[in-house]
Amino acid sequence: MSQHQSITMPEDVVILATDLTKTYGDFTAVDHISFEVKKGEIFGFLGANGAGKTTAMRMLCGLSKSSSGQAWVAGFDINHQSEQIKKRIGYMSQRFALYEDLQVWENIRLYAGIYGVPEREIGPKTDALLHRLGFEREKNSLVKSLPLGWKQKLSFSVAIFHNPSIVFLDEPTGGVDPATRRQFWELIYQAADRGITVFVTTHYMDEAEYCDRVSIMVDGRIDALDSPGNLKKKFGAKNMDEVFHQLARGASRKG
Amino acid sequence: MEKMNVQKAAANWKFFMAFVRKEFHHIFRDKTSMLILLVMPILMLVLFGYALNTEVKNSKIAVYDPSRDEITRAMVEKLQINNYFILKKVLNSASEAEKAFQSGEVSMVIVFSDHFYENLSHGGYAQIQLLADGSDPNTASIITTYATTILSSYQMELMKTGKIPYQITPEIKLLYNPSMVAAYNFVPGVMGMILLLICAMMTSVSITKEKERGTMEVLLVSPMKPLYVILSKAVPYFFLSLVNLATILLIAHFIMHVPIAGSLFWLIVISLVYIFVCLTLGLLISTIVDTQMAALLISAIGLMMPVMLMSGMMFPIENMPVYIRWIAEIIPARWYIEAIRKLMIMGLGFSAVIKEFAILTGMGVVLIVISLRKFKIRLE
Numbered sequence: 001m002s003q004h005q006s007i008t009m010p011e012d013v014v015i016l017a018t019d020l021t022k023t024y025g026d027f028t029a030v031d032h033i034s035f036e037v038k039k040g041e042i043f044g045f046l047g048a049n050g051a052g053k054t055t056a057m058r059m060l061c062g063l064s065k066s067s068s069g070q071a072w073v074a075g076f077d078i079n080h081q082s083e084q085i086k087k088r089i090g091y092m093s094q095r096f097a098l099y100e101d102l103q104v105w106e107n108i109r110l111y112a113g114i115y116g117v118p119e120r121e122i123g124p125k126t127d128a129l130l131h132r133l134g135f136e137r138e139k140n141s142l143v144k145s146l147p148l149g150w151k152q153k154l155s156f157s158v159a160i161f162h163n164p165s166i167v168f169l170d171e172p173t174g175g176v177d178p179a180t181r182r183q184f185w186e187l188i189y190q191a192a193d194r195g196i197t198v199f200v201t202t203h204y205m206d207e208a209e210y211c212d213r214v215s216i217m218v219d220g221r222i223d224a225l226d227s228p229g230n231l232k233k234k235f236g237a238k239n240m241d242e243v244f245h246q247l248a249r250g251a252s253r254k255g
Numbered sequence: 256m257e258k259m260n261v262q263k264a265a266a267n268w269k270f271f272m273a274f275v276r277k278e279f280h281h282i283f284r285d286k287t288s289m290l291i292l293l294v295m296p297i298l299m300l301v302l303f304g305y306a307l308n309t310e311v312k313n314s315k316i317a318v319y320d321p322s323r324d325e326i327t328r329a330m331v332e333k334l335q336i337n338n339y340f341i342l343k344k345v346l347n348s349a350s351e352a353e354k355a356f357q358s359g360e361v362s363m364v365i366v367f368s369d370h371f372y373e374n375l376s377h378g379g380y381a382q383i384q385l386l387a388d389g390s391d392p393n394t395a396s397i398i399t400t401y402a403t404t405i406l407s408s409y410q411m412e413l414m415k416t417g418k419i420p421y422q423i424t425p426e427i428k429l430l431y432n433p434s435m436v437a438a439y440n441f442v443p444g445v446m447g448m449i450l451l452l453i454c455a456m457m458t459s460v461s462i463t464k465e466k467e468r469g470t471m472e473v474l475l476v477s478p479m480k481p482l483y484v485i486l487s488k489a490v491p492y493f494f495l496s497l498v499n500l501a502t503i504l505l506i507a508h509f510i511m512h513v514p515i516a517g518s519l520f521w522l523i524v525i526s527l528v529y530i531f532v533c534l535t536l537g538l539l540i541s542t543i544v545d546t547q548m549a550a551l552l553i554s555a556i557g558l559m560m561p562v563m564l565m566s567g568m569m570f571p572i573e574n575m576p577v578y579i580r581w582i583a584e585i586i587p588a589r590w591y592i593e594a595i596r597k598l599m600i601m602g603l604g605f606s607a608v609i610k611e612f613a614i615l616t617g618m619g620v621v622l623i624v625i626s627l628r629k630f631k632i633r634l635e
Contacts, residue, residue: 061476083478086477091473092473093472095468097469097470099277099281101280101285102277102280102281106277111477113270113273114273114474114477114479116478142284168476
């Protein structure tokens with residue numbers, strides 16, 4: 001059954017896209033993008049607003065069907081095996097997505113249950129998680145009473161609670177201060193160390209520097225894909241911000 | 256393979272129950288929801304049943320009775336036996352009537368002719384004049400109808416005892432609601448409205464809330480089947496509407512004395528079908544719109560207004576222009592209210608509501624198919 005549409009991928013490739021395309025009528029939101037992401041990598045998916053990065057990510061997560069092209073996530077075909085994919089990924093949306101009127105532990109329990117974490121593991125894992133985050137005292141607090149930075153950390157921890165092979169983060173650090181953002185990236189590094197592949201979209205260029213490799217989307221295409229160091233060399237730029245602006249200058253869609 | 260399926264079903268059931276629990280948390284922790292769900296139905300029932308009452312009790316009357324004989328005195332007494340009329344004033348001349356009205360003391364004046372008994376027993380003819388305040392035509396027509404009914408029934412009594420010659424009097428008889436108690440008319444209507452409100456509005460608002468907050472997206476990325484997500488949203492409102500149904504029936508029956516003349520069993524069965532239709536309407540709305548505000552507006556204007564105005568709850572459908580009647584035909588509440596009237600007040604059996612039952616069931620099936628389709632399309 002699982003041979004259906006599956007291909008032999010190198011062991012260490014967890015996401016493989018070939019000519020992935022999404023069109024809405026005449027408008028091509030994502031234009032034949034091809035790339036691969038390696039296991040344990042922190043892969044930055046950059047682009048201005050409207051460049052098509054969220055649409056591309058939604059296709060990979062099974063939220064949206066591709067118009068043409070193919071992609072495999074965790075070894076499964078996005079067009080035919082999205083149910084298999086859904087069990088193996090975590091997702092954190094750009095809108096902070098915990099339930100405000102549920103307590104911290106109730107949120108963790110709910111999502112752990114959805115992802116099929118065995119009942120007896122949920123309790124101890126929850127306590128361990130809260131201990132790691134230093135949130136023990138907030139276990140029974142309603143989520144709405146937490147500061148935004150805490151909510152985002154909690155949201156991320158919930159997204160990887162079931163140990164997915166890949167976690168997709170859609171602009172996870174919107175609206176928080178740089179100090180909190182750095183703490184958040186600490187969590188991302190910890191997850192990557194555990195072998196979880198991180199696929200993150202962002203428009204903060206300082207965050208791009210933290211990634212192992214980044215791709216930059218312009219007008220639905222991937223115009224550059226390499227490690228931040230190599231990209232800076234190639235474009236003769238001091239930082240990722242300059243790289244991004246050199247590429248974005250040619251964009252016809254303005255965010 | 257079999258065992259795996261069983262395990263899978265058990266796991267799915269567990270997710271589902273966890274979700275239903277979560278929905279109850281949402282409802283019980285939100286004061287506004289609780290208020291709408293539990294207090295509003297009672298408030299609406301009381302409002303429609305009592306405050307918007309078209310029934311007139313304890314109307315104050317004045318009498319000008321120049322003959323003061325056996326019959327006229329008996330007639331005034333008869334009027335006061337029920338609680339409809341209270342004799343407030345005895346007038347000394349017919350011209351005082353106007354003053355009594357203007358001061359607002361009375362809403363009806365009864366004027367007997369001179370030598371009332373003599374005229375009646377000899378000539379077989381005597382006059383009574385009922386004067387009512389026409390500035391409130393509804394009340395005026397209701398109380399004069401009451402008075403006429405009471406007076407003519409007294410006349411019938413007199414005929415039987417043979418005191419006066421045979422005389423034909425027009426008889427007004429109101430079927431099913433002989434004392435014209437307004438609550439009878441409003442209770443089925445209020446039931447239709449409250450169930451729609453709870454099921455359609457609350458369900459659509461709670462689903463769009465998840466869309467607005469971004470939690471719906473996270474749920475759709477999860478292995479949880481979209482169908483379960485949606486069903487788990489509907490379950491709590493299903494139970495709450497059962498609570499409301501029970502509350503309304505209890506209040507209506509024991510406090511407002513509305514009879515449950517027909518079969519309680521079929522009353523509940525057809526209510527369940529109607530609740531299902533309302534839930535699917537809520538699901539449909541939530542697949543069309545993305546914000547709570549839009550869901551609220553569509554439920555209020557698109558569902559509640561037609562129900563109030565066109566379901567026959569307030570205005571009889573027979574009196575509507577043809578094209579409005581066509582629209583009325585597709586309003587589920589119209590059929591539900593009709594069925595409830597038949598079952599509850601007229602006391603008819605199930606065979607009388609087969610048509611309504613079939614139409615509601617059909618509507619439910621069509622709506623669930625459309626909303627499930629629409630929900631799927633959204634994901635593509």
